[in-house]
Amino acid sequence: MPSNSTRIEADLRQNSKSASQFTRAEVAKHNTEESSWIIINGYVYDITDFAELHPGGEQIIRQYAGTDASETFYDLHRHSVLEKYHPRLCIGKLSDDRQVEITAAEDGSISTVPYAEPAFWRDGWTSPYYTESHKEYRATLRQWLRDNIRSECTELAKSGEYPSIELNKKIGRTGLYAARLGPGPHMKGRNILGIPGEKFDVFHELITHEEWARICGDCAVQDGLGTGLVIGLPPVLLFGKDKIKRKVVKECLDGDKRICLAISEPFAGSDVANIKATATKTEDGKHYIVSGLKKWITNGTFCDYFVTAVRTGGPGIGGISLLLIERSEGLETKHIPTSYGSSAGTAYVVMENVKVPVENLLGSENGGFQCIMANFNHERWLIIALVSSSCRAVTEECFKWAMQRKVFGKPLINQPVVRQKLAAMIGQVEALHCWLESLTHQLHTMPHEQQFFQLGGPIALLKMFATRVSYRVSDDAVQIFGGRGITRTGMGSFIEQFQRSIKYGAILGGSEEVMGDLGVRLASRGFPQDSKL
Template sequence: MSAKELKQFTREEVAEHNKEGDLWTIIDAKVYDITRFKNLHPGGAAVLLDDEVVGQDATESFYGLHRHEVLERPQYARLQIGVIKGEESVMHGRQIGQVSKVPFAEPTWLADGYSSPYYTESHKRLQKAMREFVDTVVSPDAQAREEDGKRPSAEVIQKMADANIHAMRMGPGKHLKGLTLAGGIVTPEEFDYFHELVITQEFARCGARGYGDGLQGGAVIGLPPVLNFASPELKARVVPEVLSGKKFICLAISEAFAGSDVAGLKTYATKTEDGQHWIINGTKKWITNGTFADYFTVGCKTDDGFTVILVERSEGVETKSIKTSYSPTAGTAYITFENVKVPVGNTLGPDGGGLLVILSNFNHERWVMCCGSSRSQRAIVEECLKWITQRKAFGKPLSSQAVVRSKLAAMIVRVESVQTWLENVTHQMNNMTYKEQSQKLAGQIALLKMHCTQTAQETARDAVQIFGGRGISKTGMGRFIEHYHRTVPFDSVLGGAEDVLGDLGVRQALRAMPKNARL
């Protein structure tokens, strides 16, 4: 029934329906008959029998207890029987495909009246298309899969492939040549790292950390070594399969024996006597997408040192799910390789040259994590700003308390500093070759990731304090806060622990110190 067809009531008429067998209420100029619903209310009938609810305008009470999305659920939407005559509904939750009007809820370049030297019209067109795509296609699947723990739906993967989103998430490069990107919104020739940043940040808005990694996160970090170091024949076979969403790939480096210490890995590969195959034995742990991967980009010890080899799921490869503090939809795995036979043609880069392959890959991996971390923090800022303006404590909105405003100030400062540094690094990436990035940006990106994950955890802690008990509840008003607080440590570990990255950044700075510099 449309708004025009709904019956119109005066507030006086609604007020007459205030008895246990005849209960109406008003929420945002909409009239609801809650007579039959009172015994089904999750909080008990007493909540609805309150004198401030029955026959009254319960808008303020409702938004102090519920997210707007509750009103949009079919089982609750059908309770609406009319509207208040001469009044209009003004409240809304997240608006599909739209840029938020909440201050600091969007990066500056998307806010009204602001400009940026980095973003062009093609970036803005891509952002608009991705916002619509994520809100309508990805987010509903994300929330459902977070609940049931299943891998992202094949339909979502296919729709991403149809728009060549999988390819764009690999960054700019030759792999985009000849493709129609997002329906032609951006050409392969103009696609740059800011376009990739836009895509990554739009996906991060889902607020589903495990799903975010499950949604081809393994390809984002596992396919670039194939793109950059595989033979033409291997690339021609594997890359189209992955970018089309037909097969899945993951990066298998970390082990129970070593994580950030790549040189300490124990998985070993030896060549057969005829030199035509590798025989791989060992284990890998905490491998994102490993449970459903078809290909594994594996770091191995070899007689020549350290070598990276692309392994196809075959006899001798076994994967087991690892339970973590986020959803199984990420496909986090423990992998065993027992006498796995792999053609030497699957070697990525030269024998013994695996360290260059992995270290160059780390830059892009960590940068992507910074993109996601920055946007996830911003989503928490938006949640908190909405909450403190609608939640009342001691008879006043939370926003009236200086201590709460102080926490929000710190959150905003952190997220704006992260985004600004990120955009500066992205600009440098656009103006450097892949080799120059490895030489000049490894330390910068390492320090940026450390800063991102440290500020993220501070913001998560402050957000829980602002939301109180709701901030540790998996459902209801603070569900995104709880999820964020529970899963934010992943970014601080994946791609290199904070202390390791901080040390890397300083060591690279020390190598560049002029020998004649003195106080």
């Protein structure tokens, strides 16, 4: 796994001109408009012609001609900017200086920044949950994501376009959509980046979700890559008829088709029992005719299949069914502009007399509420994993920035108030992840039928805690980065993207308030009658 410095050294070896060595005194002579050289991290760059094209203005870069501009460069730019211009501008390196190995945030390696990784990935730390298989899987997956899809995802974040079907297929054929569903029959015969499907456990799945949150820092792009599948395909796997499963599961896991979960309506969000979309059987009993509206459907704009909650019976939860509806005549989707971006394909879905075969019923008629509830624990746990990983990545960004940014003549980290903010962020992120690992262990060991009753409350409470943590982490991060933390490009872009999207975790999969209430209500049901103050 080559580091940034290793790649730069390789560039030097390939370019004889760049293999030259200079002393600082030689570089100092090149301080005019006719010949402008600068030093960054031990490498010498000829910016004579580039200065006129410099995005930040000619004079601001020209004033450093003949000097070492490393400190100023890292005050203004990410290391990835240096990598971008290195092949074109580097003419050699210092003969009297040793280069510092720089590991950029965009590098695919495991970070050595304090608290940037979960405990097991730190030197000398152990864990009762993970094995060497998990350690190798995280490193391999992170590198694969970096090498194969990150650049395209970064472009999607800028353009706001939907992920292409080619990108979808690349992910699916690597097995990563199957990985995001976790262990189960669908993993049989698969190999996920070196891990046999039969040995792929829920901690491998946790790592998959955590790394997903690091792809490019843009939540809309991350959601555009299979979030609809992660919450929409499990009901087909669990409750679909064999013929439907054989067709739809393979198509979606391979990336050929896309699927989403269509529950929320303009009339009902967390109040699932109040949905109004209807499904009425035809006289011959072979089809349902579906009419109604769905709103805020992730991936709905570009999906082929919609796992849809409909009313087939009377009011309340006892009249709800779940249908797999294929995009067809009468079903129309419209994009909903949202604050975190367009690439997630958030949709308003209009269904007018859509004809659906009765074989597409998932579970039993009027038994759809149970199917929906069976899916919620996994969906909420997934959201927690994404939020937790994002909070950790934000904390890493802040730690790096505090170490390299200088204010009032000294590093930002020297300010006690900044250290206090970092301490609060680290404490909350570590506590969140420890609770997440504990619940993941229960998912790993507890029988599935028992999980529904025993883990629903704790997962709901943890989801509320996770999103509360994300607010505090985001607030402190923006304060540490200042104006950069509310700017979509540059050093604080990751922070800006995070603070723009944190409310999604607090709403999707059940609102914070509903989660807190649910967790306490379920706990109170099991309260021991003989326990008094």
